[in-house]
Amino acid sequence: MGNEFVQFSLTPMLIGTLAAVACALPGNFLLLRRQALIGDAISHVVLPGIVVAFLLTGAVAAIPMLLGAAGAAVVAVIVIEAIKRLGRIEPGAAMGVTFTSLFAGGVLLLEQSDTSSVHLDVEHALMGNLESLIWFKARGWGSLLDPVALAALPDELGRIAAVCALVIALTVLFWRPLKISTFDEGFAQAQGLPVGLIGFGLVGVAAVAAVAAFDAVGSIIVIAMFICPPAAARLMTNRLERQVGWSVVFAVASAVLGYVLAGYGPLWFGGQNAVSAAGMIAVVSGLILGLACLVGPHRARVGARGEAA
Amino acid sequence: MSSLLDALLLGAGYNAALVGIGAGLLGFAAGAAGTFLFLRKRALVSDAVAHATLPGVGLAFIAMVALGGDGRNLVGLLAGSALSAWAGLLLVEWITRRTRLSEDAAIGAVLSVFFGAGVVLLTVIQTMSAGRQAGLEGFLLGSTAGMLFQDAVVIAVGGTLAVLATWVLRRPMTLVAFDADYAAACGYDVRRIDLAMMALVMAVTVIGLKLVGLILIVAMLIIPPVTARFWTERSGRVIWIAGALGGTAGYVGAAISASAPAMPTGPIIVLGAAALFLLSLFLAPARGVAAALLRRRRFQRRVHRRQGLLALARSERVHDPLTLKVLRAEGLIRPDGVATDAGRAQAARVARDERRWDVAREIHQDAGLTGRYDGLTPIEQVFTPDEIAAFDRVIGGPSPVGGPV
Amino acid sequence: MTDPVLTLAADHGLTRAAPAPGDSPLAIRGMTVSYGEKPAVFSVDATFPPHAMTAIIGPNGAGKSTMLKAALGVIPRLSGEVTVFGRPIGKARDRIAYVPQRASVDWDFPATVIDVVLMGLYRRVGLLKRLTGAHLAAARDCLDRVGMADFTDRQIGQLSGGQQQRVFLARALAQEADLYLLDEPFAGVDAATERAIIDVLKALKAEGRAVVCVHHDLATVARYFDHVFLINVRRIAEGPVATAFTAANLHATYGGRLATAHLDQLDLGLGGAS
Numbered sequence: 001m002g003n004e005f006v007q008f009s010l011t012p013m014l015i016g017t018l019a020a021v022a023c024a025l026p027g028n029f030l031l032l033r034r035q036a037l038i039g040d041a042i043s044h045v046v047l048p049g050i051v052v053a054f055l056l057t058g059a060v061a062a063i064p065m066l067l068g069a070a071g072a073a074v075v076a077v078i079v080i081e082a083i084k085r086l087g088r089i090e091p092g093a094a095m096g097v098t099f100t101s102l103f104a105g106g107v108l109l110l111e112q113s114d115t116s117s118v119h120l121d122v123e124h125a126l127m128g129n130l131e132s133l134i135w136f137k138a139r140g141w142g143s144l145l146d147p148v149a150l151a152a153l154p155d156e157l158g159r160i161a162a163v164c165a166l167v168i169a170l171t172v173l174f175w176r177p178l179k180i181s182t183f184d185e186g187f188a189q190a191q192g193l194p195v196g197l198i199g200f201g202l203v204g205v206a207a208v209a210a211v212a213a214f215d216a217v218g219s220i221i222v223i224a225m226f227i228c229p230p231a232a233a234r235l236m237t238n239r240l241e242r243q244v245g246w247s248v249v250f251a252v253a254s255a256v257l258g259y260v261l262a263g264y265g266p267l268w269f270g271g272q273n274a275v276s277a278a279g280m281i282a283v284v285s286g287l288i289l290g291l292a293c294l295v296g297p298h299r300a301r302v303g304a305r306g307e308a309a
Numbered sequence: 310m311s312s313l314l315d316a317l318l319l320g321a322g323y324n325a326a327l328v329g330i331g332a333g334l335l336g337f338a339a340g341a342a343g344t345f346l347f348l349r350k351r352a353l354v355s356d357a358v359a360h361a362t363l364p365g366v367g368l369a370f371i372a373m374v375a376l377g378g379d380g381r382n383l384v385g386l387l388a389g390s391a392l393s394a395w396a397g398l399l400l401v402e403w404i405t406r407r408t409r410l411s412e413d414a415a416i417g418a419v420l421s422v423f424f425g426a427g428v429v430l431l432t433v434i435q436t437m438s439a440g441r442q443a444g445l446e447g448f449l450l451g452s453t454a455g456m457l458f459q460d461a462v463v464i465a466v467g468g469t470l471a472v473l474a475t476w477v478l479r480r481p482m483t484l485v486a487f488d489a490d491y492a493a494a495c496g497y498d499v500r501r502i503d504l505a506m507m508a509l510v511m512a513v514t515v516i517g518l519k520l521v522g523l524i525l526i527v528a529m530l531i532i533p534p535v536t537a538r539f540w541t542e543r544s545g546r547v548i549w550i551a552g553a554l555g556g557t558a559g560y561v562g563a564a565i566s567a568s569a570p571a572m573p574t575g576p577i578i579v580l581g582a583a584a585l586f587l588l589s590l591f592l593a594p595a596r597g598v599a600a601a602l603l604r605r606r607r608f609q610r611r612v613h614r615r616q617g618l619l620a621l622a623r624s625e626r627v628h629d630p631l632t633l634k635v636l637r638a639e640g641l642i643r644p645d646g647v648a649t650d651a652g653r654a655q656a657a658r659v660a661r662d663e664r665r666w667d668v669a670r671e672i673h674q675d676a677g678l679t680g681r682y683d684g685l686t687p688i689e690q691v692f693t694p695d696e697i698a699a700f701d702r703v704i705g706g707p708s709p710v711g712g713p714v
Numbered sequence: 715m716t717d718p719v720l721t722l723a724a725d726h727g728l729t730r731a732a733p734a735p736g737d738s739p740l741a742i743r744g745m746t747v748s749y750g751e752k753p754a755v756f757s758v759d760a761t762f763p764p765h766a767m768t769a770i771i772g773p774n775g776a777g778k779s780t781m782l783k784a785a786l787g788v789i790p791r792l793s794g795e796v797t798v799f800g801r802p803i804g805k806a807r808d809r810i811a812y813v814p815q816r817a818s819v820d821w822d823f824p825a826t827v828i829d830v831v832l833m834g835l836y837r838r839v840g841l842l843k844r845l846t847g848a849h850l851a852a853a854r855d856c857l858d859r860v861g862m863a864d865f866t867d868r869q870i871g872q873l874s875g876g877q878q879q880r881v882f883l884a885r886a887l888a889q890e891a892d893l894y895l896l897d898e899p900f901a902g903v904d905a906a907t908e909r910a911i912i913d914v915l916k917a918l919k920a921e922g923r924a925v926v927c928v929h930h931d932l933a934t935v936a937r938y939f940d941h942v943f944l945i946n947v948r949r950i951a952e953g954p955v956a957t958a959f960t961a962a963n964l965h966a967t968y969g970g971r972l973a974t975a976h977l978d979q980l981d982l983g984l985g986g987a988s
Contacts, residue, residue: 086598093352100528104579190786190812224421238869273436282425301409684756
């Protein structure tokens with residue numbers, strides 16, 4: 001059991017967990033800024049990004065594709081902002097116009113180019129392939145101390161771990177400016193904080209997290225992890241510090257439970273094949289949010305909302 | 310090129326013609342139905358609806374196979390997708406109403422979780438013996454390749470029904486989208502009309518699933534209304550312009566797709582709509598970016614010109630670089646910042662205008678007038694020459710008009 | 715200097731002494747702000763006095779709040795310069811405390827009363843330094859000064875409007891600034907809160923700080939403030955209450971909206987006769 005677990009389940013589970021946490025952290029602030037759907041927009045434009053990177057480099061290599069995806073996310077964010085300001089269009093509609101158009105462009109490029117020989121398709125982009133990120137060389141827990149085996153860990157694990165660490169470090173470092181500009185933008189500006197830059201930086205970090213997570217686990221988890229754990233966490237507490245803590249707990253729980261249910265759940269029902277782990281992780285995060293909506297201690301709006309005296 | 314012409318003239322085969330007509334009608338219905346959502350500032354609800362169809366498709370397939378039928382029956386799959394989309398909509402509404410979460414969070418949660426559930430079901434179907442060639446992935450991006458005649462009929466009939474429903478419900482929906490409180494005061498049941506609006510969006514989504522897929526149908530619901538908004542300020546017209554734009558994109562997109570290989574219908578239609586959007590964003594006469602930039606620039610120069618002349622009239626130095634630039638460009642000051650003769654004359658006019666306003670505001674103390682005293686409105690726009698002459702008599706001036714003031 | 719044009723301008727009262735922004739807590743020159751194509755504030759000059767409480771007054775939509783926000787850079791200016799204690803505002807941010815309108819934030823934000831007050835310390839504490847017991851004590855002291863010491867750990871959404879306004883004021887107190895800018899601090903608050911706020915503001919003035927409030931209640935101007943700044947898109951008048959808060963200036967600011975009967979009930983300054 002131990003050997004098999006380390007070889008086949010440990011790394012996917014770790015990657016899923018790190019991806020979930022990296023997305024959930026910026027998700028908290030996006031949620032409070034009413035920008036929750038920017039995660040949705042970013043994860044849709046990842047596809048055109050990797051297709052363009054593939055067409056430019058002619059190879060399916062991880063780094064150029066990550067850069068392409070990150071570039072597409074930045075382009076999308078700028079276009080959304082430009083449409084909002086220049087066209088005086090409400091944010092939701094501006095987002096909808098942008099990400100659907102870019103996504104359509106990505107699909108068309110993919111159809112037009114000869115990608116039949118390489119493993120690059122839309123379903124993979126959406127659903128990821130968490131199950132395939134196994135640790136071939138592992139021979140049990142002892143491999144954790146074996147340099148040869150460690151060198152054969154999937155690249156995705158190193159990348160998502162680095163991004164997750166980056167996200168955590170940035171969240172800690174910029175905690176105060178983030179909190180103050182999210183709560184009261186005018187006050188932050190009057191103090192001389194660059195609120196525009198902070199907002200853009202937040203979306204940028206979200207994009208980096210989304211791209212790295214997408215690489216490992218596909219778009220669905222990305223959207224689900226941006227929104228579901230922070231939303232459920234908001235219903236558990238009335239303090240930002242604790243909300244962020246809860247969101248990490250929920251993200252980890254979704255990733256671990258979702259992976260286990262996808263891998264072993266069908267066996268309990270007499271099936272033989274595992275189901276999509278990415279999909280199941282999203283479903284579990286939704287169930288957690290559903291529970292929080294039903295019984296979360298701070299689920300309802302209360303008190304004066306700025307008008308009543 | 311001739312094959313495109315053939316397709317446009319419905320000469321590319323029976324199926325292609327039906328798909329073209331269906332896509333046109335669907336585009337029209339999507340544009341019109343999306344307008345109501347857009348005006349209600351809930352455009353992305355359509356995103357939740359679209360993604361929420363996926364588990365319904367999967368469940369319907371499994372149910373039909375379990376009952377011994379053909380899992381790929383389009384009507385059955387669409388019925389399943391409608392049911393799960395409806396469940397998703399109700400959940401968005403429930404979360405927004407019952408918890409402190411805002412609608413965008415509810416939309417994002419529903420779309421990702423339903424989509425995740427759909428993907429889980431798809432992997433279940435892949436392991437079923439009947440599921441190997443189910444082709445349900447086609448619902449993600451749409452696929453007209455290998456479409457059955459019966460499927461094309463479903464799309465054409467569905468598109469027609471959606472347009473009819475839009476036509477019948479246009480008045481109450483316009484009212485609610487434009488001003489929900491007023492509609493409620495008029496005795497309309499806003500909640501039911503909202504639900505009808507959502508039902509229409511859902512119907513369009515379901516019909517469009519096979520044609521453009523669940524991700525891109527969102528574009529057909531959002532892009533045409535946003536584009537139409539650039540061309541008119543009247544909500545009634547937005548609906549029909551959006552419908553026309555959507556219909557054009559749908560029909561032409563389907564024709565292009567039918568006339569060339571590797572031209573998937575959904576992306577072509579969406580990119581056509583996006584091209585129309587970009588054109589409108591930049592070139593629309595009143596709300597377009599080019600027009601707005603020009604106006605903004607002219608306005609800013611007017612402000613700086615006026616402020617500069619006021620400073621000259623008060624014999625103050627002008628510091629602001631843009632003000633200096635504007636004044637120099639018009640020859641109102643010399644390069645060293647000293648007023649020219651023309652500059653002095655203009656400053657005198659501005660000073661007189663200011664003085665006239667002072668007098669005008671003393672004589673006519675009314676609210677409307679104070680609002681127009683914004684520094685830019687020339688007094689000639691507000692008062693008749695006779696009235697202005699009367700102000701001048703109060704002012705007196707450098708060359709006395711005569712008589713006691 | 716016998717330029718006929720300039721003489722004309724002088725005749726018409728258009729010339730005026732250039733403001734001496736040297737040590738004014740807040741000096742504005744030639745500021746224009748517009749929403750779209752209509753100036754909300756046009757070519758306004760203002761020099762607010764030190765050690766005083768100033769009210770910015772004018773009718774609804776006259777640009778009172780806009781002027782304050784644009785001076786702070788919260789909304790963009792079309793033109794104009796702003797100095798704070800003689801230096802460009804960007805270099806004197808630490809001397810300003812700003813109290814925005816209560817309705818400008820989402821009170822459903824997950825924070826408690828003390829969290830909000832501590833935000834006033836962030837600028838001094840920096841990014842990473844830990845908040846110490848001394849910081850907490852300072853924040854509690856600020857809450858005590860506005861009479862909110864009993865609500866330290868209350869979620870901010872559960873407060874009444876007046877209590878929310880006091881928390882905002884406490885946050886500004888925590889900044890220990892020299893210039894306090896308040897946007898409609900008395901709007902929609904209960905009488906007890908209004909008294910509490912004015913007591914705090916008067917204490918600030920007594921300590922030698924400058925206070926500027928966007929204010930809408932003409933009836934309390936003379937009791938609360940030393941200086942007034944009257945605005946209706948343009949600067950109408952500015953000066954001590956006794957000389958600037960006059961019926962003539964009020965007419966010029968409010969137009970016919972202010973009935974003469976209403977004016978009579980106001981506690982106008984000495985120069986009340988027009």
